[in-house]
Amino acid sequence: MHLGEPQRNLLLRNDSGTFVDVIAEAGLLDEPRVSMSVIWLDYDRDGFIDLYVGNFTFLPGFAGHQNILYRNQGDGTFVDATAAAGLDVQWYDANSPHTGGTFGGFFAADLNDDGWTDLYVVVDSSPNRPFYKGGGRFRESASRELRVAAQSFGATVGDIDNDADVDLFFGSGRLTFFENRDGRFIERFAHANWRPPSVTWTVTD
Numbered sequence: 001m002h003l004g005e006p007q008r009n010l011l012l013r014n015d016s017g018t019f020v021d022v023i024a025e026a027g028l029l030d031e032p033r034v035s036m037s038v039i040w041l042d043y044d045r046d047g048f049i050d051l052y053v054g055n056f057t058f059l060p061g062f063a064g065h066q067n068i069l070y071r072n073q074g075d076g077t078f079v080d081a082t083a084a085a086g087l088d089v090q091w092y093d094a095n096s097p098h099t100g101g102t103f104g105g106f107f108a109a110d111l112n113d114d115g116w117t118d119l120y121v122v123v124d125s126s127p128n129r130p131f132y133k134g135g136g137r138f139r140e141s142a143s144r145e146l147r148v149a150a151q152s153f154g155a156t157v158g159d160i161d162n163d164a165d166v167d168l169f170f171g172s173g174r175l176t177f178f179e180n181r182d183g184r185f186i187e188r189f190a191h192a193n194w195r196p197p198s199v200t201w202t203v204t205d
């Protein structure tokens, strides 16, 4: 797998059937990045959809860039709200050679059913990071139950067991399903009758 060089991202506005790149006028960063994941979420509940971008940093000799949370200002422009929202964090363990942002998936969902959208970030080679939103800022979960260290990549959320709460699913060195049981997350592969395949990968020059 070759992950390529940094490239410009695009924000394509639909102008009556024609898509126009408006990334610069929208206030989004118009510089090359290796952005591997992106989601839309209204993290501040103001009715305007916001944007979270993951920026990959593992390429040899590449200094790395942080993930960015953009707040939608409601007039077609966005502003970097990463620090203001409490997401200017070090994603990797202190002994990790990596710095900067993440390249795996993430998702936004109300994990603790308090009405605020939360954020779950998978971090390859270091534990995944669940953040809960309340008021103005995200705060990292004090619980370690979702801080899985498993070379994670893609992640998604849904009511997998059909009991009206959100469950978690992500791919890593093994596929992992977490059942939401009254606000606690329990790993439930056997319960779901799934058999995780063996997955390995490497990054080379």
Ligand SMILES: [Ca+2]
Residues within 6 Å of the ligand: 041, 042, 043, 044, 045, 046, 047, 048, 049, 050, 071, 072
């Ligand atoms: Ca918003």
Ligand SMILES: [Ca+2]
Residues within 6 Å of the ligand: 109, 110, 111, 112, 113, 114, 115, 116, 117, 118, 132, 133
């Ligand atoms: Ca929440």
Ligand SMILES: [Ca+2]
Residues within 6 Å of the ligand: 158, 159, 160, 161, 162, 163, 164, 165, 166, 167, 180
């Ligand atoms: Ca459920």
